[in-house]
Amino acid sequence: MSLTISATAIPDSKLAKEATAILREQGTDLLFNHSNRVYLFAAELGRQKKLRFDPELLYVSAAFHDLGLVKRYISETERFEVDGANAVRQFLTAHNVAEEEVMTAWTAIALHTTPGVTQYMKPEVALLFSGVGLDVLGEGFESFPAELREAIVAEYxxxxxxxxxxxxxxxxxxxxxxxxxxxxKADVCERFIPGYKSPNFCDLIANSPFPDSVC
Structure with a gap:
């Protein structure tokens, strides 16, 4: 680990190491590097904001946040975010982690693509969303310390x-x-599936089976 990013190093607890092993085994190099960057970005953002957060729980959440995209965890009917959240629930429960912490990790992963909500929730939930936003969309790029950002990207x-x-x-x-x-993520489907268009909310309302009364 570079000395430059030692202050935000990956947790080395048994739980974190097992989460890392699962991410390495089940994920891809792209997802492995992305998930580690997300944690390091999120942890630094938490320190900047002087938030009290559990680094181990935040790291495990980051490690599992995109595992709903890999074959082992993909369900037939759930959102990929929920698949990842369910995977972390199973993992943490098997390690006898308290239900409150399990629910925090579940929520962080389930909402990591949902804007406008997580900033009002527990620090681990808010920080995972922010770490993802920085790495995927560049949100907060200019305000994040450039030297640290470059060191994290060099490492991952x-x-x-x-x-x-x-x-x-x-x-x-x-x-x-x-x-x-x-x-x-509906945008992704519209980009890659010829002719696919996500349902329009206004159309769904108009096609509701309830009859409207006439005043």
Missing amino acids: PRENFKEGIVKAFFGGFENKPGTTWGTV
């Missing part, structure tokens, strides 16, 4: 990341595009 490279992460997203729900309705 962004090789062909912009194209690769979009393809990884699509691979996780190409067989269940309906699960992306109402989320930002």
Whole structure:
């Protein structure tokens, strides 16, 4: 680990190491590097904001946050975010982690693509969203310490990341595009599935089976 990023080093607890092993075994190099960057970005953002957070729980959440995109964890009907959240629940429960902490990790992963909500929730939930936003969309890029940012990227490279992460997203729900309705991931389906258009909320209201009364 570079001395430059030693202050935000990956937790070395038994639980964190097991989460790392699962991420390495089940994920891809792209997801491994992405998840580690997400944690390091999130941890630094937490320190900048002087938030009290559990580094181990935040790291495990980061390690599992995109595992809903890989074959072992993909369900037939759930959003990929929920698949990842369910995977972390199973992992943490098997290690006798308290239910409150399990629920925090579950929520962080389930909401990591949902804007406008997580900033009002527990620090681990808010920070995972912010770490993902920085790594995927560049949100907060200019305000994050440049030297630290560059050291993190050097340690966990962004090789062909912009194209690769979009393809990884699509691979996780190409067989269940309906699960992306109402989320930002619907854009991915519209980009890759010829002719696909996410349902329109106004149309769904208009086609509700309830009859409207006439005043």
